């Protein structure tokens with residue numbers, strides 16, 4: 001049974017996501033996002049709630065939902081260990097070289113990874129990857145929960161020849177400088193498909209060739225329920241230049257790894273070959289379709305509970 005506090009924290013988080021999606025549909029995503037980023041009180045309360053939820057409730061409780069939420073980080077760590085330290089990347093490189101040879105495509109780049117592995121954790125909140133020595137972590141968030149996280153809006157960060165970091169704030173990152181970028185429970189915070197795509201395109205520019213983008217996103221439904229949405233994600237990321245190399249539907253979330261192909265056309269070829277009529281260039285989440293229906297809905301936490309809004313994190317250990 002979830003504690004009262006657990007429920008209050010998760011309700012607050014859900015209400016912030018919902019109200020941001022609603023204001024985006026009213027004001028347009030760019031204006032809504034700008035206003036949201038200025039709302040210091042909301043951002044700080046969110047950071048406090050999220051950190052407490054993850055570090056107090058998820059890491060100390062041990063029912064299946066909480067241990068799975070904790071495992072979002074372990075899942076990413078284990079995959080990185082296999083991919084970089086156990087050289088799993090070579091398998092995917094060889095596969096890409098085989099494809100490029102068979103279609104006469106030039107591949108003139110190869111992987112060159114760092115040790116420790118350079119990891120950019122976007123929407124980090126409290127820096128859960130900090131404890132793993134195999135990483136050299138840069139953790140960023142709109143509103144850091146502690147001083148090991150830099151303040152940065154990933155959607156508006158510049159890309160250039162070097163990192164620009166001053167007074168715990170990052171304003172620019174170096175092009176193709178990260179081995180791995182993580183979006184742990186990030187994309188459902190971002191209110192529209194267009195902005196989610198912008199985040200993935202930015203990750204593409206920042207990750208090294210052959211490097212990876214790890215995405216996990218909550219969903220408690222069975223694997224088939226939102227499979228068309230997840231196939232659209234795969235299609236869209238392939239168009240951007242990422243090949244999906246790992247997918248797992250855990251009970252409460254989807255866990256995915258996308259590799260930046262050595263030649264963008266290899267990933268795009270997948271999109272061309274496997275496109276189904278329903279696939280569009282979009283990164284939707286199931287909750288996007290509720291915005292209009294919920295137009296009249298008050299964003300108080302009570303309403304969210306009473307009306308059983310299909311919200312992100314509904315079944316995750318946010319309650």
Ligand SMILES: C[S@@+](CC[C@H](N)C(=O)[O-])C[C@H]1O[C@@H](n2cnc3c(N)ncnc32)[C@H](O)[C@@H]1O
Pocket residue numbers: 047050054072122123124125126128140141142143152153154155156183184185186189190
């Ligand atoms: C649900 S929390 C996830 C926190 C952490 N990654 C985890 O798995 O526990 C989402 C976080 O993403 C951050 N965030 C959302 N959009 C962002 C952006 N454009 N740039 C940086 N951080 C962002 C929020 O401030 C929030 O802390």
